[in-house]
Amino acid sequence: MANDLNGKKFLLQGNEAMVEGAIAAGCRFFAGYPITPASELSERMSYRLPQVDGTFIQMEDEISSLGAVIGASLAGVKSMTATSGPGFSLMQENLGYACMTEVPCVVVNVMRGGPSTGLPTSPAQGDVLQARWGTHGDHPVIVLSVSSVSECFSITVSAFNLSEKYRVPVVVLSDEVVAHSRETFTIPSADSIEVVDRIVPNVPPEWYKPYEDNSRGVPPMAAMGDGYRHHVTGLVHDAYGFPTEKQDEIETFLKRQFRKITNGFFEIQLTKKLNIEDAEIVVIAYGSVARSARRAVSMARSEGIKAGLIQLVTLFPFPKNTVVNVMRQCRAVIVPEMNMGQISREVKRVNTGLTEVFKYNRIDGQLITPLEIFDEIQKI
Amino acid sequence: MISGMTELRHKYLRHHKKFPHVWCPGCGNGIILGAFIRAIERLNLKKDDIVFASGIGCSGRMPTYVDFNTLHTTHGRALTFATGIKLAKPSLNVIAVMGDGDATAIGGNHFIHAARRNLDLTAIIINNQIYGMTGGQASPTTPYGARSTTSPFSNIEHAFSIAELAVAAGASFVARGTVFHTNQLDKLLEKAIKNNGFSVVEVMSNCHVQFGRRNKMGDPVTMLNWFKDHAVSRGEGSSMPPDSLHDKFTIGILADVDKPNYIEEYKEIRKKAKRN
Numbered sequence: 001m002a003n004d005l006n007g008k009k010f011l012l013q014g015n016e017a018m019v020e021g022a023i024a025a026g027c028r029f030f031a032g033y034p035i036t037p038a039s040e041l042s043e044r045m046s047y048r049l050p051q052v053d054g055t056f057i058q059m060e061d062e063i064s065s066l067g068a069v070i071g072a073s074l075a076g077v078k079s080m081t082a083t084s085g086p087g088f089s090l091m092q093e094n095l096g097y098a099c100m101t102e103v104p105c106v107v108v109n110v111m112r113g114g115p116s117t118g119l120p121t122s123p124a125q126g127d128v129l130q131a132r133w134g135t136h137g138d139h140p141v142i143v144l145s146v147s148s149v150s151e152c153f154s155i156t157v158s159a160f161n162l163s164e165k166y167r168v169p170v171v172v173l174s175d176e177v178v179a180h181s182r183e184t185f186t187i188p189s190a191d192s193i194e195v196v197d198r199i200v201p202n203v204p205p206e207w208y209k210p211y212e213d214n215s216r217g218v219p220p221m222a223a224m225g226d227g228y229r230h231h232v233t234g235l236v237h238d239a240y241g242f243p244t245e246k247q248d249e250i251e252t253f254l255k256r257q258f259r260k261i262t263n264g265f266f267e268i269q270l271t272k273k274l275n276i277e278d279a280e281i282v283v284i285a286y287g288s289v290a291r292s293a294r295r296a297v298s299m300a301r302s303e304g305i306k307a308g309l310i311q312l313v314t315l316f317p318f319p320k321n322t323v324v325n326v327m328r329q330c331r332a333v334i335v336p337e338m339n340m341g342q343i344s345r346e347v348k349r350v351n352t353g354l355t356e357v358f359k360y361n362r363i364d365g366q367l368i369t370p371l372e373i374f375d376e377i378q379k380i
Numbered sequence: 381m382i383s384g385m386t387e388l389r390h391k392y393l394r395h396h397k398k399f400p401h402v403w404c405p406g407c408g409n410g411i412i413l414g415a416f417i418r419a420i421e422r423l424n425l426k427k428d429d430i431v432f433a434s435g436i437g438c439s440g441r442m443p444t445y446v447d448f449n450t451l452h453t454t455h456g457r458a459l460t461f462a463t464g465i466k467l468a469k470p471s472l473n474v475i476a477v478m479g480d481g482d483a484t485a486i487g488g489n490h491f492i493h494a495a496r497r498n499l500d501l502t503a504i505i506i507n508n509q510i511y512g513m514t515g516g517q518a519s520p521t522t523p524y525g526a527r528s529t530t531s532p533f534s535n536i537e538h539a540f541s542i543a544e545l546a547v548a549a550g551a552s553f554v555a556r557g558t559v560f561h562t563n564q565l566d567k568l569l570e571k572a573i574k575n576n577g578f579s580v581v582e583v584m585s586n587c588h589v590q591f592g593r594r595n596k597m598g599d600p601v602t603m604l605n606w607f608k609d610h611a612v613s614r615g616e617g618s619s620m621p622p623d624s625l626h627d628k629f630t631i632g633i634l635a636d637v638d639k640p641n642y643i644e645e646y647k648e649i650r651k652k653a654k655r656n
Contacts, residue, residue, distance in 0.1 A: 028468075029464065029467065029468055031463075031464065047653065047656075048653075050646070050649050050650040050652075050653035050654070051650075051653045051654055051656070053650060055467045055468065055646065057463070057467060059460065059463075059493070060489050060490060060493040061489060063457065063460065063490075064457065064459075064460035064463070064489075064490050064493070065460075066460075067453065067454070067457045067460025067461045067463070067464065067490075068460050068461070068463045068464035068467070069464060070461060070464060071433075071451075071460065071461035071462060071463060071464025071465040071466075071468070072464035072465065072467060072468035073464075073468075074451065074461070074464075074465060075464070075465045075468035075469040075472070076468065076469065077468040077469075079464070079468075093454055093457075094454055094457065097453065097454050223469070224431055224449040224451075224465060224469065224472060225428060225429060225431070225449065225469050225471065225472045226428075227428050229427060229428060229447060229448060229449050229450075230449070230450075231443065231444055231450045231451075231452070232450065232451045232452065233444070233451075233452035234452060234453065234454060235452065240397070242397060242398055242444065243444070
């Protein structure tokens, strides 16, 4: 069967590995609009989804892409879209809708240089805070980042799992370097991948309250057409899903959105560490920059410098505890980014005089090399 | 007859939950909702199999009141959500209700592309020629010369003909009705939902509060009479001298063509993909 790729080895781009990760996680609907450097996601989805009885559709823009994705998810199908900065801006309205209605979905943003059309074929990390704060209103978000082809697969699976478990849209930030790098990758067998599905109601339809609080703060979600007729609205709603303007219902509803994510910090805030135990100088990096940082840390170690790395897989909710614990022990932290300092703001925010924080920024459309980070480590 | 309608209300409205409704007294939306429910009843569709989606505005509140799978989406985007739902679960009957500003201004792009794609959805577009909920601003269907809160002196823009736009964009079933011609409206909605492809029903409706009041038609009866006097059937229109048609609009079925349906076409795509 052409659709059974499990256990087979391929030379894959990051974008292509994301498609395979999504399909492995159970994604069966993709709606997208062409944009560099994310178009390969749409292209491979248009080929792969019909092979696994899924559906691909090319929409008229990014607004409608996310609209269709939310619609498909409401009908019970795991769904995803992918874009780059300008398209991500267009999705912000419906991203807010997905937060408000608690619809699981995955939105990939393959970052390129901006603002505006910017540098469409060059890498950047300028959309980090857009991913956190881009949509309107107060809301918690989950933003993940990828640094290699294999992470494009595995983190996309994690994105779907977290999205289904917490009923939130999950944003995955990639960048042009990761998206277009080709690496050998063996697609894991299906039984080695943990796949989480949303909880569905097990009560009779007349008992079902689609937005009723529970201990986890995540109500079971019925798919349209499964007999649990209910109302879904972007207005603040009561436990039945109907619009409300009652203060107690508003506050209960909105605070639950935060609580359900806070409760899950232990499994949402993903990081990877390298040589941290005795590190005096710690690089905090994400995306393709983390790849360079990994090499820079090895270079520094071979020069006798006690360097270490925290790779942020989850950018938001910001993994404060991991970062602060490392800050307590190290002399300095370096945050290299392909922007003017977006995650370094978070690092500085959680640094209450524990250590010294240095930035290293590049916004000229070039990636950050291991040597540049190594030089920064040496300077300290 | 009256008891029959009461029975339908009990069957389809969420009467225990969300009434009174938000609409102004005399609003045409109630007439359209009634016609919609009667069409569903005659088609004998199961409530569980119906998705009723809307955008934002007065029309956006309509799904709240009926006992289907209901969805109140973002402004102009109802058809995009409907597209995802239909593709994910083709067994559902997906109907979107939108206003004129909703469907043809902010949602204009989604509207023409949904028509072009010919996915089996039904779009009910309530054309009251104004943005009602936000307070009477000019919409893409506000007539040339009319007054609104954003054209206080006179509207110098020209109106869309929504149904004709849908025909040009490739919708397989297109009709226009009014809230005066209610028997016809029932039948148009029934045919639209039944059609195996993208269907559009534009319904001329009265917003006497926000549109009529500023344009010398400040009550529902005056506005309904205006629809009565200015609507012509296709047959009538073709036999009338062109000069007399300048302030008239056509009602009835404007397009009803057989076209390949997206869902069936995609099934073939899946077969091809699996052979590769």
